[in-house]
Amino acid sequence: MIEIAGLKKKFKLTKDHKKNKVDDIDPREDKDYFHSVRNVSFSCAKGEVLGLLGPNGAGKTTTLRMLSTALKPDEGSITIAENDIVKKPLLGRKSIGFLSGSTGLYGRLTVKENIEYFAKLHGMNKKDIASRCEELFTMLDMHKFIDKRAENLSTGMKQKANIARAVVHHPDVVVLDEPTTGLDIMTTQTVINFIKGLKEQGTPVIFSTHHLDEVALLCDRVAVINEGVSCFDGTVDEFKKAGNSEELNQAFINILTEKQDV
Amino acid sequence: MFEVFKKELKELLRDKKTLLFVVALPVVIFPLLFAVMAFISSQAALDADQKVNTYVIINGEYAQEFTDKVFYHKSFELYKGSKTFNTIEELKAGVIAGDIDMGIYLPSDAKQTLNDEKQSKWQVVFNDSKSINFLFERVKELAKEYSDNLQKEQLISFGIDMSAHAALLNPVDVIKVDTADKRENLGEKMGGFLPYLLIPLVLMGATYPAIDLGAGEKERGTLETLLLTPITRTELVLGKFLTLLTTSIASTTITVLSMGCWVALALAFADLDVIKTAFSSLAVTDLLMIFVLLLPLAAIFSSLALAISIYARTFKEAQNYMAPLSMGVFFPIIISILPNMELTAKTAFIPVTNVALAIKDIIKGTVDYTFVGLIFLATALIAGALLAFCVKWFNREDVLFR
Numbered sequence: 168m169i170e171i172a173g174l175k176k177k178f179k180l181t182k183d184h185k186k187n188k189v190d191d192i193d194p195r196e197d198k199d200y201f202h203s204v205r206n207v208s209f210s211c212a213k214g215e216v217l218g219l220l221g222p223n224g225a226g227k228t229t230t231l232r233m234l235s236t237a238l239k240p241d242e243g244s245i246t247i248a249e250n251d252i253v254k255k256p257l258l259g260r261k262s263i264g265f266l267s268g269s270t271g272l273y274g275r276l277t278v279k280e281n282i283e284y285f286a287k288l289h290g291m292n293k294k295d296i297a298s299r300c301e302e303l304f305t306m307l308d309m310h311k312f313i314d315k316r317a318e319n320l321s322t323g324m325k326q327k328a329n330i331a332r333a334v335v336h337h338p339d340v341v342v343l344d345e346p347t348t349g350l351d352i353m354t355t356q357t358v359i360n361f362i363k364g365l366k367e368q369g370t371p372v373i374f375s376t377h378h379l380d381e382v383a384l385l386c387d388r389v390a391v392i393n394e395g396v397s398c399f400d401g402t403v404d405e406f407k408k409a410g411n412s413e414e415l416n417q418a419f420i421n422i423l424t425e426k427q428d429v
Numbered sequence: 430m431f432e433v434f435k436k437e438l439k440e441l442l443r444d445k446k447t448l449l450f451v452v453a454l455p456v457v458i459f460p461l462l463f464a465v466m467a468f469i470s471s472q473a474a475l476d477a478d479q480k481v482n483t484y485v486i487i488n489g490e491y492a493q494e495f496t497d498k499v500f501y502h503k504s505f506e507l508y509k510g511s512k513t514f515n516t517i518e519e520l521k522a523g524v525i526a527g528d529i530d531m532g533i534y535l536p537s538d539a540k541q542t543l544n545d546e547k548q549s550k551w552q553v554v555f556n557d558s559k560s561i562n563f564l565f566e567r568v569k570e571l572a573k574e575y576s577d578n579l580q581k582e583q584l585i586s587f588g589i590d591m592s593a594h595a596a597l598l599n600p601v602d603v604i605k606v607d608t609a610d611k612r613e614n615l616g617e618k619m620g621g622f623l624p625y626l627l628i629p630l631v632l633m634g635a636t637y638p639a640i641d642l643g644a645g646e647k648e649r650g651t652l653e654t655l656l657l658t659p660i661t662r663t664e665l666v667l668g669k670f671l672t673l674l675t676t677s678i679a680s681t682t683i684t685v686l687s688m689g690c691w692v693a694l695a696l697a698f699a700d701l702d703v704i705k706t707a708f709s710s711l712a713v714t715d716l717l718m719i720f721v722l723l724l725p726l727a728a729i730f731s732s733l734a735l736a737i738s739i740y741a742r743t744f745k746e747a748q749n750y751m752a753p754l755s756m757g758v759f760f761p762i763i764i765s766i767l768p769n770m771e772l773t774a775k776t777a778f779i780p781v782t783n784v785a786l787a788i789k790d791i792i793k794g795t796v797d798y799t800f801v802g803l804i805f806l807a808t809a810l811i812a813g814a815l816l817a818f819c820v821k822w823f824n825r826e827d828v829l830f831r
Contacts, residue, residue, distance in 0.1 A: 179827065237656050238826055260659040270657065271650030275443040276436070287432045288658035332654070 168212045169234075169340045169371055174243035176204040176229055195395055202395060203229045207243075209390035209400040211340070211371040216362060218382040219375040220419060221392040227375045228267065230392060231344045234373070235265035247339055261289065266333040267344030274318030278309065278328045281317055282335055289336035296335075303331040306364065307357060323354030330361060341365055343374035347381065359384065379415040393423055433660070433668025434675075441638050441676065450637045451676055455630070455684030460691040481506050482530035482555075482564055485514045485523065488537050495575040499533070504567055520554040531555040531564055616793030621766045623719075623792060624785035627681060631723055632758050634680030635673045635730040636751045642669050643738025644747035652829065662823045666735070670816060673731035674724075681723060715791050718801065722784050725805060728812035729780065730758070736819045742831050765789065772796075777803040780811055 211217040252259025391399035410418025489496035520532030532554040646652040741747035765785035790796035
């Protein structure tokens with residue numbers, strides 16, 4: 168179970184940004200700071216898949232980066248198995264498997280070398296690394312390209328390798344930032360099946376997406392962020408009810424519009 | 430930390446650009462460049478030496494012995510063209526037009542002036558803009574022979590015995606008794622050049638891989654992946670730092686070894702006594718001491734380059750930041766070759782300059798080991814402080830996620 172409560176994160180505005188600032192265009196900007204995440208809370212229990220939704224620039228990636236411990240929140244807590252990973256980031260890195268568009272692979276290493284390297288950094292021994300790699304290569308159908316250098320892979324192959332890298336250490340929680348963006352149908356299906364597999368194993372999965380058909384297919388819960396603030400956290404049915412529509416796209420638009428009107 | 434170090438090294442060894450900078454450049458390209466430069470300059474000197482210059486002498490008949498000497502000299506050939514030269518201005522015009530290479534103007538009273546106890550002023554007109562030009566020296570040599578003969582004849586005519594000529598012309602002869610041995614003399618010249626070669630190599634060995642390890646990782650998105658692993662930032666920085674230290678030292682060692690091989694090869698074909706003497710006077714312990722002094726310097730450069738690289742957003746931005754660093758390193762090396770700059774208790778604390786001065790003294794064989802210890806300590810302290818700064822730098826979100 169992972170619980171996120173009252174997360175806040177602000178970034179200092181650069182001189183250039185202040186100089187070119189257009190007044191009152193974004194309510195999250197004050198004189199010196201951009202308040203990217205102002206108050207975000209949600210939770211995801213064992214065996215649940217949570218879809219994190221929000222328009223572009225809503226603060227999803229910053230929130231997920233805080234979950235991955237790459238960024239430290241200014242306020243709030245992130246709890247996994249009763250441990251606040253904001254206070255214990257090294258423990259958090261062992262517990263979370265994170266994948267986003269900004270997490271790349273080493274191009275001059277082969278796929279196998281990449282996965283083994285990250286497994287070693289997670290403190291796994293040789294025997295465990297070998298068996299886990301074999302398991303992941305089979306699960307994600309990667310055997311054909313494990314000895315290829317990462318720089319020579321197609322987008323789909325890279326994403327599979329990245330997923331293997333993210334979960335090689337058996338994380339307690341998996342966080343995926345737009346994992347199917349830019350992928351073909353076949354690779355998208357592999358990713359979806361993989362998320363389903365994690366769910367069956369009881370691993371909580373949080374993933375951000377703009378594809379609401381994936382939400383319908385995979386998610387038990389939905390959390391919506393808009394302008395850095397949580398504006399919905401509940402089950403998929405509750406999401407439809409709150410958005411006054413059976414169609415997820417419409418429900419999402421209605422929730423955002425309603426919040427903006429308020 | 431060692432996992433990071435091993436991985437970084439493996440990746441760098443698979444990078445063609447790094448191999449070019451760290452291995453190919455010092456092993457093949459640098460010696461090849463030096464060889465080409467040496468060949469071109471020796472060829473230019475040979476051409477200048479063998480060149481036959483066309484000349485004209487005005488009033489040559491007033492110093493016939495000198496005129497004959499010039500005529501029979503292998504480097505000079507009398508102008509056989511149709512133009513006539515009677516004045517200095519005409520000689521200048523002839524040289525500018527390329528009709529002649531040199532014109533000598535003797536005053537009409539060239540010999541008579543000596544009898545009148547006056548000095549005769551001769552003028553040599555030529556183009557002195559070429560860097561290698563033996564023309565004027567050769568004319569001066571011939572004129573001196575002529576002048577010495579006149580001097581001798583005059584003294585004899587005064588009834589002065591030949592044996593007294595030297596004492597009369599040079600009543601005081603100052604003889605240099607140099608306490609510096611050959612090594613010290615050569616060291617003064619070579620020792621100033623060696624830091625110029627070694628210190629930038631140490632820097633170059635660190636900067637290029639540093640750009641890849643910091644800004645390159647940011648640009649490729651692998652830095653964020655690395656930050657998600659349960660290793661501390663200190664371990665991460667140390668892993669990267671050790672990689673840079675290794676490439677920096679490896680690049681320098683490879684270059685020095687390569688140069689050594691090339692010099693040995695050159696000596697096998699050419700009899701260069703000066704170089705033989707210089708190298709034979711250097712002991713293995715001297716080379717080891719230079720290596721030990723370069724270690725903390727490599728640590729300073731590695732920390733600085735890593736800190737700069739991690740601050741940069743992109744590979745290109747990092748390259749731009751590295752240029753001032755190179756300038757900043759050359760400046761203290763230049764200080765070390767300024768006149769009267771010596772290794773003292775004060776200069777031992779000036780980073781880079783201290784190592785450059787120490788290398789010079791090691792080559793000369795006059796190094797004070799107390800200063801070497803002091804330099805090692807001072808440089809190591811600075812390297813440690815910069816490494817600590819680097820760790821702190823790696824902990825700042827505004828640096829990592831600019």
